[in-house]
Amino acid sequence: MATNDPTPRSFGQRLQSLSRQTVYLILIIVVSASVLISKFMGLTLPNKPGAGSQDFFAAIMAIPEGSTVFIQSDVTNSTRGESAGQFEALLRILMRRNIKFAVFCASGEPQAPQVAIDVIARINAQRIANGERAYERWNDWVSLGLFPDGRATAKAMMANLRTAIDKKDTPPGKPPTDVWQSPVMEKLKVIDDIGLYILVTASKTSDILVERLKFAPVTYGDVPLRTKLGCMVTGVMGPETNNYYRSSQIFGVVIGLNGAVEIEHLMENGIKPGQSETYRSLSIEGFKGMQNYARGMAYYLALHTAMGLLIVLVIMGNVGMWLTRRQTGGGA
Amino acid sequence: MNWLFLAQAETPEYNFWNGAPGSPALLTKVVIALLVGIGIMIALMFAPTRLRRPLVALATFVAGGFWMASTFWPTAPDAVTEGRNASEKVAIFLKDVTSVVADFSNVLTAFLLGLGIYSIVSVHGKRILKRQQDWSFSVVLFASIVLMAIFGYADWMDEQNRTAAVTALSPGFWNRGRDLLFDGMLQNMDAAMFSLIAFFILSAAYRAFRIRSVESTILLSTALIVMLSLMGVVVSAWDGLAGDFAGGNLKLSEISKFINSNLQTPGIQAVKFGLGIATLAMAMRIWLSLERGGLNS
Known part of the structure; x- marks a missing residue:
């Protein structure tokens, strides 16, 4: 007699056949619980910064106060799990060191400039709440907006920085004005006048910049740099971008969420002599006592x-x- | 008119391609550019079909030729034109007009955004007018576009008169509205969509990552080490246990670094080298309009 009972599955088969829904549910519970535990318990987990993050940190800690850094922020909130942490850490360092910056997007992602401006506003609000000086738009930083064609823009910046950036930003209480009149930009003539050029990206824009931007070698303090280009990328783009770091075509690379934690770790602990793989005797103080993690x-x-x-x-x-x-x- | 406007000791603030904001000269240039653009569009629309292909090929060749020349032409040591030979003058000219061509390129790329909006309005407008299936979602789409534009623009206008400190302490109505729409809704939905990848990766890895061959064993072991190396707690514990045994080479951070430097990086370099050659070949074919497809088919 035929039976309708399904053949009982073995333990091995059961191990292989968790339903999709079960897997998804486990992931939701595990990740949500982890985020909540971190938030309410304020956990600080150990981390060992890699050479890419150390070199990146060393460069932004070494540039002279008052320099202007270009931040090409091509990310939106789709990758905020990784990119927002990196970007926030970068801004905190620059603001604490009184370094001016110009932020813009050159990847054709229309949301990116506003995402960057919102992050700056968030960090500014935290600074004001902590009794620190508000970083003022126009005097301390400017937004250069969107350059839809990153390739052409990079070539134009190399050819003539002044004519490549034909943008306006808003001084406090005044109508939009040519950014070249801003204290952030007024001293820049050629691309080598930029302190550092930092790319925050979730895509292949690092390729575009490495292929088109050429910087003269420079030494800031104890940190010699063969280029002024550095990258903060998502985990997916890490291995590709790492090639450029290995060949010294970028001065440092911060990769993914792990990289964001590495930078926060360096902000807290600094670099002690013998710790840096590239600069053996380098010593950099962190920002002990401030909100780093x-x-x-x-x-x-x-x-x-x-x-x-x-x-x-x-x-x-x-x-x-x-x-x-x-x-x-x-x-x- | 000095066309080599950048090749002067002091770069003039305004040149052939721009003008003072709000000045009659700038307005005249905008009107002329608009008329010329419309004229070219009309001419192209009425051009015979057999003439269109060579026109597109010519435009492609000229556009690509400029970037090719600006990359490979030897550069002049500085921008002063006096006493320069023809080759150096060409180099200076190429450098001069790069910004102008980049502006053209940026504007053309920005047109893609306008094209996207036109396409959305066209598709969803028809859906609403004809009461097609799910037309109500199209209404939501239009309402979202209009609301975002209104709040975005009003916030920008409002921002002109507010300092960062004031905005941080007390954001205005338009800022709150824009914040709710952009940060509160759009960006979170964007992040939610992207986070789906985590579910797919986990499910796919569970079902497909099986040790069935030597290759898959190597792949799985390498992936395991790389994943573990991203977990600071594991790295810290492993490195502590390994200590300086075998010259410290058994530390997880060292093993991971070895994989990264000696396996991953060379592998990616090889792939990128191949991709680079293929891209160069494809670029040459497109530049010379040898590629079949589109207007060349």
């Missing part, structure tokens, strides 16, 4: 648990396959 560290536990979950699930699937094979004599 922020968005990066807030998500770091979630990175751990999500990675851990991924590893556990892959092991589960493989153990299940192995058990099933053994049971069926290697046929499954």
Whole structure:
């Protein structure tokens, strides 16, 4: 007599056949719990900064006060888990060091300039709440807006910085004015006058800049730089961008959420002699006593648990396959 | 008119391609540019079909030729034109007009945004007018576009009269509205969509990452080490246990660095080298209009 009862599944098969919904639910619970635990317990997990982040930190800590840094921020909030933490850490360092900056997007992403301005406003609000000086638009930083064609813009900046940037920004209480009249920009004539050029991106814009921008080597304090271009990229873009770091075509690279935590760690602890892989005797004081661990560290536990979950699930699937094979004599 | 306007000791503030904001000269230039643009558009619309292909090929060749020349032409040591030979004058000219061509390029790229808006209005406008399926979502789309534009522009206008400190302490009505729409809604929805990748990756890794061969074993082991190396707690514990055993080479951070420097980076360099050659070949074909497809088909 035929039976409608399904064949009972073995333990090995069960291990391999968790439903999609179950996997999704586990991920939601694990990540949400991790973020909440981090938020309410204020966890600070250990981290060992890599050479790319150390060199990046060393460069932005070495540039002279009052210099102007160009920040090409091509990211939107879709990658804020990684990019926002990096960008916030960068802004905190620049503001604490009284370094002026011009922020713009050159990747054709229309939302990016506003996303960057909102992050600056958020950091400014925190500074005011902490009794620090507000970083003032026009006098301390300017927004150069959107350059839809990054390739052409980079070439134009190399050819003539002054004519490549034909933009206005708003001085306090005044109508929009040519950015070249701003204290941030007025001293710049050629691209080598920029203190550093930092790219915050989730895409391949690093390729575009490496191919088109050429900087003369410079030494800031104890930090010799072969180029002024540095990158903060998402984890996905890390391996590609790392090529340029290895060949010294960028001065440093901060990769993904782990990179954001590395920068926050360096802000807290600085670099002690012998710690830097590139500059052995370099010593840099951090910003002890200030708010250094922020968005990066807030998500770091979630990175751990999500990675851990991924590893556990892959092991589960493989153990299940192995058990099933053994049971069926290697046929499954 | 000195066309080599940048090739002067002092770059003039205004030149052939721009003018003082609000000045009659600038207005005249804008009107002339608009008329010339419309004229070219009309001429292209009425151009015979068999003439369009060579016109597009010519435009492609000239546009690509400029960037090719600006990249490969030897540069002049400085921008002063006196006493320069023809080659150096060409170099200075190319450098001069790069900003102007970049402006053209930026404007043309920005047109893609306008094209996208036109396409959205066209598709969803028809859907609403014909009461097609899910037309109500199209209404929501239009309302979102209009609201975002109104609040964005009003906030920008309002911002002109506010300092950063004032805005940080007490954002105005338009700023709150813009913040709610842009940061509160649009950006969170954007982030939510992107976060779906985590679910797909986890599910796909669970189902597909199996040790079935030597290659997959190597891949899985390498991935495991790289993933573990991103977990500071694990790195700290592992490195502590490994200590200086075997010259410190068994530390997780060292193993990960070895994989990164000796396997990952050379592998990606090889891929990028191949991609670069392929891109160069494709670029040459497009530049010379040898590629089939579009107007060349």
